[in-house]
Amino acid sequence: MSLYPVDAYPTPQLAWDKAGTDPGICAQMALNQVLAPQIPVYAYNFNDPTPPFYFPRMPGFTALAYHTADIQFLFPLYHGGQGTPHR
Numbered sequence: 652m653s654l655y656p657v658d659a660y661p662t663p664q665l666a667w668d669k670a671g672t673d674p675g676i677c678a679q680m681a682l683n684q685v686l687a688p689q690i691p692v693y694a695y696n697f698n699d700p701t702p703p704f705y706f707p708r709m710p711g712f713t714a715l716a717y718h719t720a721d722i723q724f725l726f727p728l729y730h731g732g733q734g735t736p737h738r
Contacts, residue, residue, distance in 0.1 A: 664713060697721040 652670060660666040676696075683692045702720040 662711070662713060664711070665715075668715060695721075 655666045655670040657663050657666045660669070679694070683694055686692050697716050697720060699716050699720065702714070702716050703723060704714045704717075708714070
Protein backbone atom coordinates (compact mmCIF):
# COMPACT_ATOMS: atom_id res chain seq x y z
CA MET A 652 0.00 0.00 0.00
CA SER A 653 3.01 2.28 0.36
CA LEU A 654 3.13 2.43 -3.44
CA TYR A 655 -0.37 3.95 -3.49
CA PRO A 656 -0.55 6.63 -0.78
CA VAL A 657 -4.09 7.86 -0.33
CA ASP A 658 -3.01 11.51 -0.43
CA ALA A 659 -1.67 11.00 -3.98
CA TYR A 660 -5.21 10.42 -5.31
CA PRO A 661 -8.32 12.62 -5.39
CA THR A 662 -10.24 10.08 -3.27
CA PRO A 663 -9.36 7.00 -1.18
CA GLN A 664 -11.48 4.92 -3.56
CA LEU A 665 -9.21 5.80 -6.50
CA ALA A 666 -6.10 4.79 -4.52
CA TRP A 667 -7.78 1.49 -3.59
CA ASP A 668 -8.84 0.87 -7.21
CA LYS A 669 -5.28 1.37 -8.43
CA ALA A 670 -3.77 -0.81 -5.71
CA GLY A 671 -6.33 -3.51 -6.45
CA THR A 672 -5.92 -3.61 -10.22
CA ASP A 673 -2.19 -3.13 -10.84
CA PRO A 674 -1.12 -6.54 -9.44
CA GLY A 675 -3.54 -8.31 -11.80
CA ILE A 676 -2.27 -6.37 -14.77
CA CYS A 677 1.34 -7.25 -13.91
CA ALA A 678 0.50 -10.94 -13.54
CA GLN A 679 -1.33 -10.96 -16.88
CA MET A 680 1.58 -9.27 -18.65
CA ALA A 681 3.97 -11.89 -17.23
CA LEU A 682 1.72 -14.70 -18.44
CA ASN A 683 1.46 -13.08 -21.88
CA GLN A 684 5.25 -13.08 -22.15
CA VAL A 685 5.35 -16.81 -21.37
CA LEU A 686 2.62 -17.65 -23.88
CA ALA A 687 3.58 -15.28 -26.71
CA PRO A 688 6.47 -17.34 -28.13
CA GLN A 689 4.13 -20.33 -28.44
CA ILE A 690 0.75 -18.89 -29.46
CA PRO A 691 -0.64 -15.57 -30.67
CA VAL A 692 -1.43 -13.35 -27.69
CA TYR A 693 -3.54 -10.22 -27.86
CA ALA A 694 -3.96 -7.77 -25.03
CA TYR A 695 -5.29 -4.27 -24.54
CA ASN A 696 -5.84 -1.81 -21.75
CA PHE A 697 -9.42 -0.57 -21.62
CA ASN A 698 -9.24 2.74 -19.80
CA ASP A 699 -12.41 4.62 -20.72
CA PRO A 700 -12.87 7.22 -17.95
CA THR A 701 -16.63 7.39 -18.61
CA PRO A 702 -17.83 3.89 -19.53
CA PRO A 703 -21.57 3.27 -19.69
CA PHE A 704 -22.56 2.31 -16.16
CA TYR A 705 -25.51 0.00 -15.57
CA PHE A 706 -25.93 0.46 -11.85
CA PRO A 707 -27.31 3.37 -9.81
CA ARG A 708 -24.83 6.13 -9.11
CA MET A 709 -23.56 6.22 -5.53
CA PRO A 710 -22.51 9.44 -3.81
CA GLY A 711 -18.75 9.68 -3.38
CA PHE A 712 -18.08 6.78 -5.77
CA THR A 713 -16.32 7.37 -9.07
CA ALA A 714 -17.32 4.88 -11.75
CA LEU A 715 -14.31 3.96 -13.87
CA ALA A 716 -13.64 1.26 -16.41
CA TYR A 717 -14.77 -1.97 -14.75
CA HIS A 718 -14.61 -5.69 -15.46
CA THR A 719 -16.71 -6.42 -18.59
CA ALA A 720 -17.17 -2.70 -19.45
CA ASP A 721 -15.38 -3.30 -22.74
CA ILE A 722 -17.64 -6.17 -23.84
CA GLN A 723 -20.61 -3.91 -24.54
CA PHE A 724 -18.56 -2.17 -27.26
CA LEU A 725 -18.27 -5.52 -29.04
CA PHE A 726 -21.70 -6.94 -28.19
CA PRO A 727 -24.44 -4.30 -27.88
CA LEU A 728 -26.86 -4.81 -24.99
CA TYR A 729 -24.45 -7.26 -23.33
CA HIS A 730 -25.64 -6.33 -19.88
CA GLY A 731 -29.22 -7.03 -20.89
CA GLY A 732 -30.47 -3.47 -20.98
CA GLN A 733 -32.72 -2.30 -23.80
CA GLY A 734 -32.32 1.39 -23.07
CA THR A 735 -29.50 3.86 -23.07
CA PRO A 736 -26.90 3.25 -20.35
CA HIS A 737 -26.35 5.88 -17.68
CA ARG A 738 -23.53 8.31 -18.37
